[in-house]
Amino acid sequence: MAARTSPPVGTPEGLGRAPGLRERKKQQTRDALVQAAHLLFLSQGFARTTVDEIASAVDVSQRTFFRYFANKDEVALAVMAEAEDYFIECLRHRPAEETPLQALRASIVKAWRDLGNDRASGPGSISSALELLRIIEDTPALLAAHLRRVTEQERLVVEVLAEREGLDPAEDLRPVVLAAVFGSLVRSAHLSWTAEQEPAGPEGMVAVIERHFDQLGPALAGHWRP
């Protein structure tokens, strides 16, 4: 959550003064590590890539790698983490008239679309994120770490939702429940997208997500059989 490649679209982060050489170098190293790691993961898989390889691809010591990332998982999840942060930002700016569920749906769709438009390629790009998502889904260790991250993000969603509606999340279970439902909906959309031959790219993902949302009502409806 510390330093990021480039400020997510729409976030006012260009305020701080010029960062200074030291900061810039750190950012460079971090970016280089992420990119090198992704290339290696993509070509050889996550498990068969050692931290030493990543570090020496960027010409830093292994020790330095671990000063940037707490563990090997983190470097793989870095891009996704950024996307998730942007989603939260979107949610914060949804108009108050929207239903909580509507706001969530609109935010996630907007997040994927914006990231798709603004950063079509390059490191930290949307396509990297999507490629990574594939790797994550079929690397047990990564999937586990990712799921944990997601549930932490859910806690944030609860806060935003509660504040939006002026509720105390400790008293009212609705934000908690809705956040949980939303999270699982998105995840099962990811799963579909990864598994099936969905149209690739952010638009494909958006389509899958919309389809899942549309099934929420029917799924909860009484009986399924006609």
Add this chain to the structure above:
Amino acid sequence: MAARTSPPVGTPEGLGRAPGLRERKKQQTRDALVQAAHLLFLSQGFARTTVDEIASAVDVSQRTFFRYFANKDEVALAVMAEAEDYFIECLRHRPAEETPLQALRASIVKAWRDLGNDRASGPGSISSALELLRIIEDTPALLAAHLRRVTEQERLVVEVLAEREGLDPAEDLRPVVLAAVFGSLVRSAHLSWTAEQEPAGPEGMVAVIERHFDQLGPALAGHWRP
């Protein structure tokens, strides 16, 4: 998913002939490992317990430990895994008249209640499971592994649901969506139970779960503000 302490309540598993000495010994070793691990985790925490400690507490080599459990996580999640299997069994036996959502709710409540009644204490007991749940929730590595297991269990739920209703899960998204919603509901119930001073024991857990289910409708309802 291989060998289990004792057949979960209600499962017809006493069919296979007498297991033979070899099998029995394996079972003993496995149980002993689980129990030793739990005691150590409870007293010193998960991270500060080494596999060597667990192994030598049972007087086997480290290598043998890893032949029973793929990794340190697995021995911690063993009891929970058993409970989850039993839940699936319950779901399979729900009457067809019930709504899918009703069936899920009834199954999870029944699962906790039965396990609470039948195995009040001892290794693999319900209280062990609940104690473990606490440890899981605040040990990041374990939580991650647990979440991954849960999502795999969700896949099973999808199958059972689809079969129950005679649907093809590849075509119809409703089972997938409902399983996801259900999973997240249960998880956020676990979270509440762990975090707050809910009445301990299985009955407390059941109460929390029911409360969460009751909020599903309201959470999805249009606007929350009156």
Add this chain to the structure above:
DNA sequence: GAGATTATGTTAGCCTCTGACAATCGGCAA
């Protein structure tokens, strides 16, 4: 009881991750 299976122990080693200390680099002021 002999031979085939299977579980266990031993050893050696890779890899992830951390602590400790020394060397180096950037920021800043005299």
Add this chain to the structure above:
DNA sequence: TTGCCGATTGTCAGAGGCTAACATAATCTC
């Protein structure tokens, strides 16, 4: 510029998770 201070990095050493390979010992089957 120079020199100091704090931050970043490298090096070294080591604990701990996990696996391959081979040897040994136990159980099972006939």
